[in-house]
Amino acid sequence: MDTYGRLTEEIIEELSSVLGPGGIITDDRDLLENYSWDQAGRIWGHMPEAVVRPGNTTQVSAVMKIASRYRIPVTPRGAGSGLNGGAVPLAGGIVLSLERMNAILEIDPVNRVAVVEPGVVTNDLCRAAAEKGFLYAGYPMSTETSYIGGNFATNAGGGKVVRYGSTRRHILGAEVVLASGEIIELGGRYRKDSWGYNILQLLIGSEGTLAIATKLTVNLEPKPGKTVNLLACYPGIEKLVESVSKVIGSGEKIISCEFMDRNLVRYTTEYLGCRLPEQDRSGGYLIIQVEGDSEEQLEESYEKIGNICLSCGAFEVFVAESRTDSAAMWNVRQNGLEGMRARDPYACGSGDLMVPLSAVPEMLRRIEAAGREWGLEMGIIAHIGDGNIHPIPIKPEGMTPEKWAIYSEEFFEALIKEAIKLGGVGSGEHGVGHVKQHIITQSKSPAELELLRGIKRTFDPLNILNPGKMFFPLGDR
Numbered sequence: 001m002d003t004y005g006r007l008t009e010e011i012i013e014e015l016s017s018v019l020g021p022g023g024i025i026t027d028d029r030d031l032l033e034n035y036s037w038d039q040a041g042r043i044w045g046h047m048p049e050a051v052v053r054p055g056n057t058t059q060v061s062a063v064m065k066i067a068s069r070y071r072i073p074v075t076p077r078g079a080g081s082g083l084n085g086g087a088v089p090l091a092g093g094i095v096l097s098l099e100r101m102n103a104i105l106e107i108d109p110v111n112r113v114a115v116v117e118p119g120v121v122t123n124d125l126c127r128a129a130a131e132k133g134f135l136y137a138g139y140p141m142s143t144e145t146s147y148i149g150g151n152f153a154t155n156a157g158g159g160k161v162v163r164y165g166s167t168r169r170h171i172l173g174a175e176v177v178l179a180s181g182e183i184i185e186l187g188g189r190y191r192k193d194s195w196g197y198n199i200l201q202l203l204i205g206s207e208g209t210l211a212i213a214t215k216l217t218v219n220l221e222p223k224p225g226k227t228v229n230l231l232a233c234y235p236g237i238e239k240l241v242e243s244v245s246k247v248i249g250s251g252e253k254i255i256s257c258e259f260m261d262r263n264l265v266r267y268t269t270e271y272l273g274c275r276l277p278e279q280d281r282s283g284g285y286l287i288i289q290v291e292g293d294s295e296e297q298l299e300e301s302y303e304k305i306g307n308i309c310l311s312c313g314a315f316e317v318f319v320a321e322s323r324t325d326s327a328a329m330w331n332v333r334q335n336g337l338e339g340m341r342a343r344d345p346y347a348c349g350s351g352d353l354m355v356p357l358s359a360v361p362e363m364l365r366r367i368e369a370a371g372r373e374w375g376l377e378m379g380i381i382a383h384i385g386d387g388n389i390h391p392i393p394i395k396p397e398g399m400t401p402e403k404w405a406i407y408s409e410e411f412f413e414a415l416i417k418e419a420i421k422l423g424g425v426g427s428g429e430h431g432v433g434h435v436k437q438h439i440i441t442q443s444k445s446p447a448e449l450e451l452l453r454g455i456k457r458t459f460d461p462l463n464i465l466n467p468g469k470m471f472f473p474l475g476d477r
């Protein structure tokens with residue numbers, strides 16, 4: 001069993017001397033509380049003893065050297081928008097917030113990369129890239145809050161994965177600080193690498209359990225040509241899912257293919273005070289973003305996609321005529337979780353089933369059947385073109401929040417088992433954190449778990465980096 005040190009006055013003084021004024025929070029309980037939970041909900045939270053807010057890599061390294069010396073657990077934190085308790089300091093100790101390291105250091109048009117600090121908000125990077133005529137293709141639905149460092153650490157997906165892949169595909173290089181405090185550089189401004197093992201790729205999606213990202217070099221795509229958003233309305237889900245593989249396989253340039261069901265649209269439009277077209281008749285919607293090189297070609301493309309949808313049972317396909325129309329449909333999609341939480345603050349957003357595209361219809365059937373069996377009302381939202389489905393159940397009336405935290409996760413555990421039977425996996429993009437830890441460990445073979453533990457021991461022999469997350473146990477206090 002690991003035994004962690006406690007933060008003494010002397011250690012706090014040492015930390016303060018490297019971090020300077022404003023760099024450390026220890027006494028203000030209200031402030032500390034803000035860093036004790038993430039979007040999994042307060043119920044999964046845990047108080048830190050201190051929050052450190054380094055302003056540069058040297059300070060991150062100095063904090064890790066001190067933490068290693070006294071064996072203090074350190075939980076890296078981005079914006080805290082994670083849905084599985086990844087940024088929660090389960091063992092207390094230090095939360096290391098990257099919020100002050102938020103500079104876009106460079107946009108390099110020749111190499112088509114941006115170099116950024118980890119605390120840059122994803123959407124700020126998208127905007128800065130667009131101003132220079134590029135696209136940063138990361139687009140989680142939390143784009144206006146999440147940080148690029150958090151996207152790196154969770155291998156975030158989102159609304160453009162169909163075309164551009166998840167964060168793994170966008171990261172070319174990183175500067176990271178190891179548990180020992182050592183700083184290493186991985187990758188760079190190049191796009192091919194067969195120079196041995198790829199540690200950079202290993203760190204993407206490692207949820208702060210192996211290293212802390214302090215600088216990232218990201219790929220920029222050429223800005224897409226002309227785009228248009230379609231809103232296809234279907235009477236029910238069965239018909240809708242038939243269209244998806246046909247749309248994706250159409251040969252047209254599809255940037256996004258997203259799904260929202262009736263319940264989710266109802267609660268989200270009520271929350272936002274808006275309406276989508278044909279809301280009374282629609283059992284589900286697809287938002288499809290299509291790209292074309294010219295107006296004419298775009299028109300041909302979206303007509304073809306619209307016809308595919310109509311031939312698969314859509315009763316109406318709307319073409320967004322303006323930016324406002326596009327923004328209205330994407331606003332509902334982006335606010336799906338908030339909409340469900342306006343209906344019930346305990347609506348659970350951690351569900352993140354991932355199945356092969358061919359298994360999406362069956363997975364949706366099983367989700368609906370399970371919802372009935374477990375007596376749950378839910379909304380469903382999906383990056384359906386990727387096969388990534390988020391059921392968002394709400395707490396049954398009268399159930400305590402404590403019981404609900406367990407019940408909802410048992411519900412997801414049952415669904416994850418179904419996803420695995422269908423050839424999928426337990427999470428497409430939200431990761432493991434501590435909420436899903438017991439499930440992932442069940443789904444790995446003993447041999448794979450041993451390899452994973454060996455990797456953790458190599459990077460973090462004292463088990464101080466984000467302990468109790470993913471496959472790794474919590475040390476003893």
Ligand SMILES: Cc1cc2nc3c(=O)[nH]c(=O)nc-3n(C[C@H](O)[C@H](O)[C@H](O)COP(=O)(O)OP(=O)(O)OC[C@H]3O[C@@H](n4cnc5c(N)ncnc54)[C@H](O)[C@@H]3O)c2cc1C
Binds near residue numbers: 087150
């Ligand atoms: C409304 C809503 C919509 C969402 N939509 C999507 C979506 O479409 N796609 C998707 O993938 N996710 C989505 N998420 C989940 C979440 O936004 C992502 O997982 C995001 O990448 C987390 O970023 P963050 O900065 O908030 O990280 P945090 O939540 O702060 O941290 C997440 C994990 O990363 C680690 N970490 C953070 N920064 C670093 C760093 N610099 N170095 C090392 N480790 C670090 C933390 O320790 C933690 O384990 C959504 C969440 C919400 C609330």
